[in-house]
Amino acid sequence: MNVSQTMETEEDLLTCLRLKFYHPQQNCKGMYGLLPLGKRSKHSAEDPLKLGRDSQSCTFSLVDPKVSRKQLALFAYRTPHSMDMLFTIQNLSQKGRLSVNSSALDYLEKMDLPDKALIRFGEYEMLIIRESGEAKGSFEVEFEVLAVPPSRETCMCVTSATPVMDTGSCGMQNLQPELTALGPLETDETLLCNS
Structure with missing residues (x-):
């Protein structure tokens, strides 16, 4: 085998979005049945990553009638002064609000995502963590289900202290x-x- 075929290429160092979900009734429903849990999937940076109930129009789907047909979209972008792939989130739901680190987004509103963001819609909490990579044309997505709400882990308050x-x-x-x-x-x- 040729040495150039075994070397890492730029596309091997992909940015990864880790999406960690929590829902209060997640143990008694198969709501994550259509998500590729625990494995990374490659996604083109040119196409928005859409999440919602409709498996035809969304990249990834949640099996939950309370989720909007199209709930949210993640858009990859780069700036002229940085090699990092960054992301914007957009609320696609006409019925429900979406919050990013406690900032509310109404229908079609967008916001830049920080490296770690707590997203809330309906009863869902989703922690998105961006791991940097060097690739320009694609990124990876990894889904995980959390046993406790991520807001409990990311909360700045100390629960054991006396108020x-x-x-x-x-x-x-x-x-x-x-x-x-x-x-x-x-x-x-x-x-x-x-x-």
Whole structure:
């Protein structure tokens, strides 16, 4: 075999989009049955990658009647000053909003994707992670199902810490027992004056 046939080419170093899904009822439904889970698939950078319910008009489909026929599209692009392949997301659903890292997109609105983005539509959470490559003409897509919501993993809050109220004091130990039984409350002047 010739040495040039075994060498890595530029197309071997493809950018990869890792799409990680979560849905609260994913264990009792076959909603991911049409996705190539756990394996990478090559996709042309010229064509938008569409995700939705309609397997005829979308590149990848979810088996869920609550998902729009065409839910979203991912477009690859490059800039003159960078070798990186970047991506834009567009909401194709006329009925539902799509959010990207808590920024809402209405029908046909687009947004550039950061290297790591939390996408929400309906009850779905999808974490998209871009792994850089050098190829110009194509990229890879890899699908995965997560056991826990990605928002829980990417959340900036610390759940084990004791909450600090606006007054600066920790916890709710100074409040009346009947009020602490209600759970967390906002602090205001009237509550502090009555205690």
